[in-house]
Amino acid sequence: EIWAIRAVHRATGMPDPTVARSVTNLIGKVITTQALDERFIKQAQALNYEAISILVKKWRLSGNLAERRNLAYIVAAYDGLFRYAEISNIKLDHIKPQDNGTLQVVLPITKTNHSGDADVVVLSATTRQVIEEYMQLGRFNYKPQNKNDYLFKGVSGWGSSLKDSGKPLAHNSVITMLNSAYKVIYSGIDEDELPRKYTAHSMRVGAAQDMFKRGVELARIIKAGRWSNESMPIRYGRGHIADGATSEILDSLL
Structure with a gap:
């Protein structure tokens, strides 16, 4: 972009x-x-709370590292309304665990923030739990020596270990991840009834729509998504504009 x-x-x-x-x-x-x-430009297919609920049931207790990473990525992207360029560039140094169980994420680069001050996103205790379960299975942690590592990494072909390439997770890897999620979520659905495939912005769209359905004020949605004005969230919420934000929604998930 x-x-x-x-x-x-x-x-x-x-x-x-x-x-x-x-x-x-x-x-x-x-x-x-x-x-x-x-x-x-067509709006991305929404990946919403109901879809995430299915993924949690299927993947949360999986011993497959790729599935656990995929779940953590999707839940975090939904909770933080992250753009691909934001979430893929999160390093461990950008993450600060909080005493109340949440995670504070500092975004060095965002699309709409030109102030020079980094945006700060607080992820729910639920999201933190899913992320740290993935980290534990992937055998890495918040220790200072890991501060320059990216949070979301590639997974080896055997799915048993993470690959530390020193680069952000590639866009095509995210699409592969979302295609896997799509197959799980729409398993058993007739092909002619299937919706469009997910894109890297699907979690962002799903979160915005869920907040509209929960009656969250537009100003809060704009702030949560780091939009510069109301036009895009209103477009995302069209047909869903009806208290709580994504953290409140996710806290009922587990």
Whole structure:
């Protein structure tokens, strides 16, 4: 995404290639062409509370490390309304366990925050439990020597150990993860009744819709999702706008 390219270059002190006139002109032409062809961005298929409930039942006690990592990733992405670029870049140094059982996550790079101050997201005690169960099975912890490790890592082909590549979890790995979740959630459903496949933003969409259904105020949803205005959450919540936020929803899960 353009915002991610811009944020990374600025954070590293490199020139921002997106401000070049040739680049902005090209982006404008692409957007105009898509609009004229009526090719609009489709909303991601929602991965919501009900779907997560199924995954918890199927994966939480699994001895398969990939399934436990997948569950932790999906629950965290839902609870924090994380974008792919946010959750994939979380390192252990960004996580601070709190005395009340929650996890505080500092996001160094976000799409809408240009203040220079990192965003802080608090994940529920339920999410912390799922994450730490995955960490225990993966044999890593919050010790200082691990601070530069990414929270979510690749898993070996045998599914028995984590791969420390020193890089964020790749987007195609996340899609593979979500395809696995999709098969579990929609097992037994006729093919012609299946919804669209999940995308990296499906948990974010599902969380926003669930909050609308629970009657959460729009201002809280905007804040939770770190949106700069109400247009996108309203689009996500269309058809679901009816107290609690995602943490309150998830705390009834386990």
